[in-house]
Each structure stands twice: as C-alpha cells, then as structure tokens.
Amino acid sequence: MRYLLIIMVLATAIASAAEIPMLPFEPFDTGREYRSEDVTTDRTGQFPDDPFFAKQWHLENLGQADDKGNIGETGCDIAMRQAWNHWNPKQEVILAILDSGLDLNHEDIDPGVLWVNPGESGIDSNGNAKQSNGIDDDENGYVDDVHGYNFVRDNGIIQDDQYHGTHCGAIICAKMNNGVGIAAMNPRLKIMIVKIFxxxxxxxxxxxxxxxxxxxxxxxxxxxxxxxxPSYTKEMHAAVTYTHEKGALFVCASxxxxKxxxxxxxxxxxxxxxxxxxxxxxxxDNADWSQFANYGSMVEIAAPGAxxxxxxxxxxYRSFSGTSQACPMVAAAATMVWSQNPEFTWQQVKQVLIDGGDEVAxxxxxxxxxxxLNLANSxxxxxxxxxxxxxxxxxxxxxxxxxxxHPYKNDQEICFAVEVPQARRFRLxxxxxEIDHHGDALAINSPNSARTIEKINSNFSECFSEVIEGTKAELVLTADKYMNAYGFKVSKIQYLPN
Ligand SMILES: [Ca+2]
Ligand SMILES: [Ca+2]
Ligand SMILES: [Ca+2]
Ligand SMILES: [Ca+2]
Structure with missing residues (x-):
C-alpha cells in the first residue's frame, strides 16, 4: 500500500496548490544522506577530484552502480568529460533557475557562480551596500535583487529553505574539482536564482x-x-509566450x-x-531506460533523471529521481552551447541539442x-x-x-515466446x-542478441515494437502486488524474410 498512499498524497498536493514543484519520484524516507566525512573514495590526483564523482553516472557512466545499487551501462550519460574538453565560452549567458533557491552555505557551493545584477551591487551614495540597502537601486521594480529574487517572501534573499532548488541547481553549479562533494556540469556559468517555492x-x-x-x-x-x-492558466501561458517574444529558451520538466x-x-x-x-x-536511468517521465509529442529530449x-x-548529499533533475542538465547544456555560439538564436541552440542527442532503442x-542529451556532440x-x-x-x-x-494478474512474471522462423528480423x-507504471513492465527481449529491446509501462494503441534481430523474441510481463491493467495484445507481426 505504500505506493498507493504516496500517489494519493501527490494527488492531494496537486489538487490543493495551483503550482507545485515536481516532487521527486522517490519517497523522502528512503536512501541515506551522506556527509563528506563518510567518503572513502579517494580521487586524489584524478580529474575531477570530487569524492562522489563516481556516483554521478549522469556525467560519466562507466557501467558503475548508481546510488541505489543499480548497475549502469557504459555511455548512458551526457558525455560530460568529453564536453569539458570541447567547451570554449565566448560570452556569458545567464541561466535562471526557478525553484526553491540555493543553499549558499553548503560546503560545495561557491556563491561566485551566481549572476550579479550590476545595478544592485557596489556602494550607494550613502556608503551602504546596494544589495542590502532596502532600495531598488536599478529601478527594475525589485528591491535588492542582487542574485535574483525571492518571490515567496518578496525580498532579495535567495537562500534555499527547502531542498529541491539546491538539489536541482547543484547538478549545474556545485563547486567542481575542489576535493569535496560532487562535480557539476560547469561552475563558470552565471546562475540567476528565482525563488518561487x-x-x-x-x-x-x-x-x-x-x-x-x-x-x-x-x-x-x-x-x-x-x-x-495539471492546470492551464492564462497568466502562465502569457509568461511563456513572453519568453518566446524575448528570444529566450524555456526548458521545462515533463x-x-x-502521463x-x-x-x-x-x-x-x-x-x-x-x-x-x-x-x-x-x-x-543509467541504462537509458525511461521509467516514469510523462511523454508526448512535445517532449523533445531526454536527460538522466534516475x-x-x-x-x-x-x-x-543524496540522490533523487525525477524530470526535475533532468531539466537543469538540459538547461545548462543549452547555456553552454549558447555561450560558445553567442550569435545563435534559441532555435539553433535547441536544434544543436536535439541533433547531438543519441537515439536510444x-x-x-x-x-x-x-x-x-549528449553535450559533447552538441x-x-x-x-x-x-x-x-x-x-x-x-x-x-x-x-x-x-x-x-485482460487484465493481467498481480504478483507474477509471465513469459510469452515468439518465433518467426522465416525472418531475418521482425517487429510486433x-x-x-496498458501496463501499470507502478511496479509493472512489459519487456521485449531478444534471445538472439541477449538484450532487452524495450521496456514498456504505459498505455499505447496501434503501434509497432522496435525491430528485433533474428527469429525469436520473448515478451516478459512482470507485475507487482498492487494495481493491474488491461495488459497487451499483439495482433500482427511484420518481418523481413531471410
Ligand atoms: Ca532592483
Ligand atoms: Ca538595493
Ligand atoms: Ca565539489
Ligand atoms: Ca502494478
């Protein structure tokens, strides 16, 4: 029942608030938090030397386990090590993170990553610091907004008093190669913190x-x-339209x-x-599977998020799963591409990110x-x-x-063997x-290549599988104890004759 309760809590939260941060996929009470003194990984002399780098499979996946012990597949990452070698910024591009702020007191955050509003920094005519004088020095309508603005408390203090903004933001801007904590994508980006939670x-x-x-x-x-x-609002529609008119790129989590x-x-x-x-x-995830993200024709890129x-x-320090974690990776990638190609429009930045992405079966x-996303390519x-x-x-x-x-039974694993003797390759x-995404999945395995070709845990109709090499496939339907659904029905196969 644990999952069911969590779903209900989420549903209640969604119904009661007009706007909420996407809660992480994992419930709060799992996993552990680390302190840097827990670390035994000595990366002295390696680049980057941050002790938790091996846990950051999204930056470099060498087939190591993720923080929950799931073994990864080499190369299912954003190719960050190669990207660092190909980054030559020509111009500063400001990246705004709209979230719960950033923990500026964290041992692995350098406040130097923050964007500085030139009109709210330095000393005013009375000898006071403009960033804290209680005056809107640059007359932009916001008092003391030196690194961004806190819309929750209506002041310039963007310190995180929750966790979501720090977790998501640090993926981009934690201090890297400092022998502490994690690496980040790039600490030299300039980050504007817009606190909305x-x-x-x-x-x-x-x-x-x-x-x-x-x-x-x-x-x-x-x-x-x-x-x-889930709520459409004309105010937010107008705001996103405004970013379009201003030529900005609006990166968002699906x-x-x-759904x-x-x-x-x-x-x-x-x-x-x-x-x-x-x-x-x-x-x-760290084998390039999609587990929980919403999908649809408007979803144009994936990034690591499990x-x-x-x-x-x-x-x-800890791990979380969500499109919330994938989103800042793409936003930072866009900012890096733009910094390197200052003449680009948002269309070009978006295109380069999509073109550079690796296609995944x-x-x-x-x-x-x-x-x-493959940032090195982009x-x-x-x-x-x-x-x-x-x-x-x-x-x-x-x-x-x-x-x-129909429906399939709970708490079972059932295998359907498929053979097409006359085929060189085929598809279903x-x-x-209709497979319930809470703990159930339909896997399509290829005994020929000893690989899983697809994992499906959602609803589709009238569609083909990926192409399966050889004459055989196995459909494995795994169901947990809770909640079932229609299941699946294959009505045709299509094959290339041998
Ligand atoms: Ca101001
Ligand atoms: Ca001021
Ligand atoms: Ca670090
Ligand atoms: Ca289930």
Whole structure:
C-alpha cells in the first residue's frame, strides 16, 4: 500500500496548490544522506577530484552502480568529460533557475557562480551596500535583487529553505574539482536564482508568471523550470509566450506521472503550452531506460533523471529521481552551447541539442525521435548516434495474436515466446498495451542478441515494437502486488524474410 498512499498524497498536493514543484519520484524516507566525512573514495590526483564523482553516472557512466545499487551501462550519460574538453565560452549567458533557491552555505557551493545584477551591487551614495540597502537601486521594480529574487517572501534573499532548488541547481553549479562533494556540469556559468517555492506563502500562477517575466527582463536567456501542474492558466501561458517574444529558451520538466501529455485528460503545464521556444525534458536511468517521465509529442529530449546524486541543504548529499533533475542538465547544456555560439538564436541552440542527442532503442515511445542529451556532440555540432533505418515496404505482414490476460494478474512474471522462423528480423504490432507504471513492465527481449529491446509501462494503441534481430523474441510481463491493467495484445507481426 505504500505506493498507493504516496500517489494519493501527490494527488492531494496537486489538487490543493495551483503550482507545485515536481516532487521527486522517490519517497523522502528512503536512501541515506551522506556527509563528506563518510567518503572513502579517494580521487586524489584524478580529474575531477570530487569524492562522489563516481556516483554521478549522469556525467560519466562507466557501467558503475548508481546510488541505489543499480548497475549502469557504459555511455548512458551526457558525455560530460568529453564536453569539458570541447567547451570554449565566448560570452556569458545567464541561466535562471526557478525553484526553491540555493543553499549558499553548503560546503560545495561557491556563491561566485551566481549572476550579479550590476545595478544592485557596489556602494550607494550613502556608503551602504546596494544589495542590502532596502532600495531598488536599478529601478527594475525589485528591491535588492542582487542574485535574483525571492518571490515567496518578496525580498532579495535567495537562500534555499527547502531542498529541491539546491538539489536541482547543484547538478549545474556545485563547486567542481575542489576535493569535496560532487562535480557539476560547469561552475563558470552565471546562475540567476528565482525563488518561487519554499517556506512562506504558496505562490499561484500569477506570481510564477511574474517570476518568469522577471528572469527574462533581467537578462536570462535560458530558464530551467522543474515544476508543473495539471492546470492551464492564462497568466502562465502569457509568461511563456513572453519568453518566446524575448528570444529566450524555456526548458521545462515533463513531469513524473507517466502521463500521455497528448491526451486531453492528462495535460501538464508548463509542458503543454506549446510555444516553440520550449524544450520539454524527459528522464532516463543509467541504462537509458525511461521509467516514469510523462511523454508526448512535445517532449523533445531526454536527460538522466534516475538516482541523480547531488547536494542537500546543511552539507548533505543524496540522490533523487525525477524530470526535475533532468531539466537543469538540459538547461545548462543549452547555456553552454549558447555561450560558445553567442550569435545563435534559441532555435539553433535547441536544434544543436536535439541533433547531438543519441537515439536510444525504445525511447521513441516517450521522447520525440528517442534522443538523450549528449553535450559533447552538441558542443561540437555533431550528430549523435542514430539507430539503423529500415525500409518496411519489403516486409511481410502476418496475422498473429499474442496476448496477456485482460487484465493481467498481480504478483507474477509471465513469459510469452515468439518465433518467426522465416525472418531475418521482425517487429510486433500491438493493438493495445496498458501496463501499470507502478511496479509493472512489459519487456521485449531478444534471445538472439541477449538484450532487452524495450521496456514498456504505459498505455499505447496501434503501434509497432522496435525491430528485433533474428527469429525469436520473448515478451516478459512482470507485475507487482498492487494495481493491474488491461495488459497487451499483439495482433500482427511484420518481418523481413531471410
Ligand atoms: Ca532592483
Ligand atoms: Ca538595493
Ligand atoms: Ca565539489
Ligand atoms: Ca502494478
């Protein structure tokens, strides 16, 4: 029942607040928090020398386990080590993070990463520091907004009093190669902190819309938005439209509820506002599987988002899962591409990120074109890995029914063997698939290559599987003890004759 309760809590939270941060996929009470004195990993003499670097599989995945012990697959990462070698910033580009602030007291945060508002820094005519004199020195409508603004308390103090902003922000801007804590994507980016969550009042759409407008009006060209709500609001729609008019790139998390965002009943915002300068981000794990992210035609890129190790307030460290964690990676990648190509428009930045992404088998169900961020490619304007293209016009179609019980039973693992003796390669046509995403999955395995080709835990109809090499496949349906669904029905197979 544990999962069910969590879902209900989430659903209640969504219903009661107009705007909430996307809660991490993992419940709060699992995992452990680390202190740097717990660390036994000695990385002295290596680059980067941050002791938790090996836990940051999203930066460099050498097949090590993630923080929860799941073994990864080499190369399922954003190619950060190579990206560092190809980064030559020509111009500063400001990246705004709209979240709960940043823990400036953390041992692994350097406040030097923060954007500094020139109009709110230095000394005023009375000899007081402009950043704390209680005066709106630059007359932008916000008092003492030296590093951004706190819309929750209506002041310039952007310290995190929650955790979400620190965890997501530090993925980008923790201090790296300092022998402490984690590495980050790049500490030399300039980060504007726009605090929209935390202790104090609950903000509603009109306040978040003001915060979005603040970010672009004060120079941010990339905005990282790790929050969402099922409610459409004209205020937020207008704010995202405003970022489009101003030529900024609005990067946002697709959400963690395994919803089909193309379904009118399952919309989530800001992902579904449909502005072309939006880049909606899905999440993958350390073997490039998509587990929980919302999906749909507006989701154009994936980035690592399962068990992402980062900072917690009070010198803590831990992993969280969510598109909230994937979103800042793409936002930082966009900022790095833009810093290196200052003449680019947002269209070009977005295109370079999508073009550089690696195509992943099975990811195409959840992300348009099935691409996961590869920052090293994008910084070099290289095309990422592409899956083989097939000319299906020569393939033979055969009626064949393979189906589970409808609904399938809870608490079981059941295997369906498929053989197409005359095939060189083949694919399955699903009339319908409905697999509950809480602990259930349908895996398509290829005994020929000893690989899992797809893992499906959502709803689709009238669609093909990925191509399976050889003559055999196995469909393995795994169900936990709670909540079931229709299951699946294959009605046709299509194959290339041998
Ligand atoms: Ca001001
Ligand atoms: Ca001031
Ligand atoms: Ca560090
Ligand atoms: Ca289930």
């Amino acid at each position: 935390g202790l104090g009042q609950t903000l509603y759409a009109k306040d978040i819309a003001r915060a979005v407008k603040y970010a672009v009006d004060n120079g941010a060209r990339v905005l990282s938005n790790s929050y969402g709500t 959400g963690n509820s395994r 089909d965002l193309d379904n009118p009943e399952e919309k989530d915002y800001p992902s579904c506002y449909g502005l072309p300068n939006q880049l909606v981000v899905s999440a993958t 068990n992402i190790f980062s900072l917690m307030p009070k010198n803590g 099975g990811l195409g169900r959840y992300v348009k074109k099935g691409r996961r 910084l070099q304007h290289k095309t990422g890995r592409r899956l083989p293209a097939h000319d299906f016009s020569q393939w033979v179609t055969e009626e064949r029914v393979i189906e589970s019980l 046509f699903f009339e319908r698939i």
